[in-house]
Amino acid sequence: MRVGREARELQAAGLSTVVSSFKRNMGDFSYRFECDGKSYSATDLSAILLRHMKEVAEERMGCKIDSAVITVPAYFNDLQKGATLDAGRAAGLNVEMLVHEPTAASVCYGMKNAKDGTFMTFDLGGGTFDITILRIQDGSIDVIGSLGDPNLGGKDWDDVVKEILAEQFYDEFSVDLSMDDFFDTTFSVEAEKIKKMLTYNSPIRVPLRFAGRSMVATVTREDFEFRSSGLVESTVSMCERILKDLGMSWGDLSHILLVGGSTRLPAIRRALAEASGVDLIINEDTDTAVAKGAALLATSSEGRISKRTSEGGRLMKVSDAIAHSLGALAENENGTAYVNDIIIRRSSKIPAVEKRPFEIRPGNFTDKIEIYTMQGESRHPLDCTVLKMVTAEGIDNGGRGVKIDIEYSYDRSGMVDVQAFQDGKPLKMVKGDVPDDVSWMGRPIERKEPEFEPIHVILSMDLSGSMSGRPKRNAIEAAHKFVSMLPAARFSVIAYADKVKVLCSALSAAEVGKHIDELASTNVGGGNSAHPFDRIFDLASNIRMRTFEITLTDGLWYCSDSAISSAKKCMKADIGCIAVGFGSADHDFLKKISSMDEAALMSSVDGLSATFSTIASTIGSGGYSKSIR
Numbered sequence: 001m002r003v004g005r006e007a008r009e010l011q012a013a014g015l016s017t018v019v020s021s022f023k024r025n026m027g028d029f030s031y032r033f034e035c036d037g038k039s040y041s042a043t044d045l046s047a048i049l050l051r052h053m054k055e056v057a058e059e060r061m062g063c064k065i066d067s068a069v070i071t072v073p074a075y076f077n078d079l080q081k082g083a084t085l086d087a088g089r090a091a092g093l094n095v096e097m098l099v100h101e102p103t104a105a106s107v108c109y110g111m112k113n114a115k116d117g118t119f120m121t122f123d124l125g126g127g128t129f130d131i132t133i134l135r136i137q138d139g140s141i142d143v144i145g146s147l148g149d150p151n152l153g154g155k156d157w158d159d160v161v162k163e164i165l166a167e168q169f170y171d172e173f174s175v176d177l178s179m180d181d182f183f184d185t186t187f188s189v190e191a192e193k194i195k196k197m198l199t200y201n202s203p204i205r206v207p208l209r210f211a212g213r214s215m216v217a218t219v220t221r222e223d224f225e226f227r228s229s230g231l232v233e234s235t236v237s238m239c240e241r242i243l244k245d246l247g248m249s250w251g252d253l254s255h256i257l258l259v260g261g262s263t264r265l266p267a268i269r270r271a272l273a274e275a276s277g278v279d280l281i282i283n284e285d286t287d288t289a290v291a292k293g294a295a296l297l298a299t300s301s302e303g304r305i306s307k308r309t310s311e312g313g314r315l316m317k318v319s320d321a322i323a324h325s326l327g328a329l330a331e332n333e334n335g336t337a338y339v340n341d342i343i344i345r346r347s348s349k350i351p352a353v354e355k356r357p358f359e360i361r362p363g364n365f366t367d368k369i370e371i372y373t374m375q376g377e378s379r380h381p382l383d384c385t386v387l388k389m390v391t392a393e394g395i396d397n398g399g400r401g402v403k404i405d406i407e408y409s410y411d412r413s414g415m416v417d418v419q420a421f422q423d424g425k426p427l428k429m430v431k432g433d434v435p436d437d438v439s440w441m442g443r444p445i446e447r448k449e450p451e452f453e454p455i456h457v458i459l460s461m462d463l464s465g466s467m468s469g470r471p472k473r474n475a476i477e478a479a480h481k482f483v484s485m486l487p488a489a490r491f492s493v494i495a496y497a498d499k500v501k502v503l504c505s506a507l508s509a510a511e512v513g514k515h516i517d518e519l520a521s522t523n524v525g526g527g528n529s530a531h532p533f534d535r536i537f538d539l540a541s542n543i544r545m546r547t548f549e550i551t552l553t554d555g556l557w558y559c560s561d562s563a564i565s566s567a568k569k570c571m572k573a574d575i576g577c578i579a580v581g582f583g584s585a586d587h588d589f590l591k592k593i594s595s596m597d598e599a600a601l602m603s604s605v606d607g608l609s610a611t612f613s614t615i616a617s618t619i620g621s622g623g624y625s626k627s628i629r
Contacts, residue, residue, distance in 0.1 A: 117254030498525025
């Protein structure tokens, strides 16, 4: 395995099993490099490179290295940063922190210079481009915002040189080299050399020998700059965009700090000077500033670096910011479309933590929710990167509509974490896979009516004298909420005390409300000498639906033996019997008139609504088996 300069020389000699410029493919799961029967991802290749660097450093320093600070483009998203962390671990390194490259370069500059002001760090490397706006005050650095393109860099200017050479060869021999693998491999290195030479000389004459033909091509600085002008304009346009996003203009900058080998291009420097009118700082460490700044940050504690000056020691503080907004996939206000609901906005300081409440709508009985994390500025999900999907499990949901707090955070390395809470308690988070096809996020939400098994629910309520006042009011309120949670069911209502009265039979949820209200004025006596089970049996026999009955009582019955016998008759007829008691109700008796022990529920007067909601949730999910006691 050859790494570094030796590999570049082999590439220049035309060896096809050499790979370069894979940094921009970090986090791209579709990228593969095939070599000697093996397949490598960009993460695998980066691990090989990092392992080589580790070995070289260990040899030079004479000691073992087990930890590292790794720099990444400021505009890398979470997937790209995650791939970088994986590469570091695969190389045998404990990655202490990821550092944004422009920030690291600014640290290197700030440690050597006393200039204060608002700076733009313009970082154009071989494969990526970043802009960071920051303030330096008393040697400390405060990042205001970042923008960039992980797919723009010096390699794109190299491709322009190859395009010029291929066109001249075609004009001479009508042979297209643009699709020739050997030409592409060989001149990936040669084109970079020619690009650098054009900075100081023009024209450059280049011998071309391919397919048994040879010629001398000529590359001029004028032609090269004309053809690459669109690339230059892209960098300037991005500078103006970040300034606009931050509510700033060129005039707010005191200096532009040039970082990265590609900033040596005369066209870049000229375009920046003309567009901005701001002094350009030609960084003497332009190729090594990022690495030196990372080394300084490796010695820091929570972003604080001890800086020695002629006046003595001084503490230098570094405050970084995120380059991408972070949001959750959510429904819009009308529930008609999915949106990226931004939680942490771009340019927020890191580390950053924000919570946002999300609602599970009434009637939805789920105990888990899928959380899709989006990274990007657009409200439209398909314009963003879907970073991850996690499931929050263990939600206490009775179908009444509950609120879940979703917490998003960026750590010091700019890595994303997602947590969820209900009533302040953390929920279990289970990592899932983002589907290959997420096009559904861009389509209108199709609402299907929930498919309910037709059921018949009989509400029988004790209206004895002890139910007067608040108990009866709370019971009626609980019954209304119960009905609203089973919108497709049919309902019957029975009142009982010294006698039994059927108020309605098999009505819809929309129709039964007024009969529930009748319970407030219905007179069936004041004692407990009658039970409802014979009438329950008759109602269920006439309605061919799965039937549940709920008996509410607050005291002891004089007819308990008869009630138990009739309740068992109902159970044998496949009626699910549920009993709710409060006050002086006897729990053992409730068990005897219920299909199962779990269907015998004790409540308080104020807890009736919650108890009935629990029953509705259980019925809706198929609970309360109708076993015969």
